[in-house]
Amino acid sequence: MDFDALFNAQLNQLKEDGNYRYFAELERDCGKFPKAASHGEDGVRDVTVWCSNDYLGMGQNPLVIDAMCEAVARTGTGAGGTRNISGTNHDHLLLERELADLHGKEAALLFTSGYVSNWAALSTLGSRLEGCIILSDAGNHASMIEGIRHSRAEKVIWKHNDVADLEAKLAACPANVPKIVAFESVYSMDGDVAPIREIVEVAEKYGAMTYLDEVHAVGMYGPRGGGVSERDGVADRITLIEGTLGKAYGVVGGYITGSAALCDFIRSFASGFIFTTALPPAVAAAARTSIAHLKESSVEREGQRRQVARLRAALDREGIPHMMNDSHIVPVLIKDPVKTRMLADYLMAEWDIYVQPINYPTVPKGTERLRFTPSPLHTDADIDHLVAALSTLWKQCAIAHAVA
Secondary structure, eight states, X not given: OOHHHHHHHHHHHXXXXXXXXXXXXXXXXXXXXXXXXXXXXXXXXXXXXXXXXXXXXXXXXXXXXXXXXXXXXXXXXXXXXXXXXXXXXXXXXXXXXXXXXXXXXXXXXXXXXXXXXXXXXXXXXXXXXXXXXXXXXXXXXXXXXXXXXXXXXXXXXXXXXXXXXXXXXXXXXXXXXXXXXXXXXBOTXXXXXXXXXXXXXXXXXXXXXXXXXXXXXTTTSSTTSOOHHHHTTOGGGOSEEEEEXXXXXXXXOEEEEEOHHHHHHHHHHOHHHHTSOOOOHHHHHHHHHHHHHHHHOOHHHHHHHHHHHHHXXXXXXXXXXXXXXXXXXEEEEOOOHHHHXXXXXXXXXXXXXXXXEEOTTTSOTTOOEEEEOOOTTXXXXXHHHHHHHHHHHHHHTTOOTTOO
């Protein structure tokens, strides 16, 4: 059997549909974020990155860089294996204490990524709690969906951010079985924010555990960067808060926080923790430095909010439609995969602007978009250049300003 022919047939279909993903070869330039070097057929040139999840530029922060370099010199480059066997390191434990303090919880547990922490925690909870029902927001991330699916627990999907629908579905569940309400705080593609307090109150009414993904919010919201749940004063009422170190904190890794018993339960039963090599201690040291800094400093968050507001105002002046939300994510809907790809290519080729087109399956077909994430390190000139480019291309490509 010609397996390559089977592979290529499906890849060609992706290309015909406009959903094939092309990756630019970029090289981040330390200390110059959001600038990066783009390696292409025409050589190397500088571009401005507009879609990074390094939301606050902490991956370029001198304190974080120094912490990682110091830890490499002190401990070497790797963890030495899984934490069960040889990988538990003092830096891991220090980071877990920092994370527990960030969210006001008894304990925390590190994973190699936010995807893995969601997958491992939800699959373990759903499979180990007998008769468990997981009520999942319709907009939840793929990692949460995969964790729920792998758990083989009964799954009930409630309408996105619809508290009344959640309550109706909770009321229909048997009273004597474990129930988990799983949702996110900031949804990364539309940028909308969950009504966390209302969700928590409904979950408490029916005795359900709350599982909150704060991946796109940690470091970004709340007086210490504890996320939307900290900002809204409800973190103490949430059973499990999950987050990442790879976005606003500028490093890599995922984690959960909760009671000591909950974290020990996941540690003891989650294959996604037990059987994988631990994060390098240097990564843990850098992440701890980033978290500690953002607990004390609001300069980065304030600068980021200022640039988001500036970009939105400039788009409005040019009549370029963008999805309104209360977060730091600025989606510009194109609603066509081919045109979205074309616009992204033009921005890169003609304007030295890098933004990755967002298409199916990341978003539903017909909602393709360019997703912009202004950081405090994007200058006013960067914003003016971006908006001028979008305005020019918008007219050239005959995309109606009323598209969104």
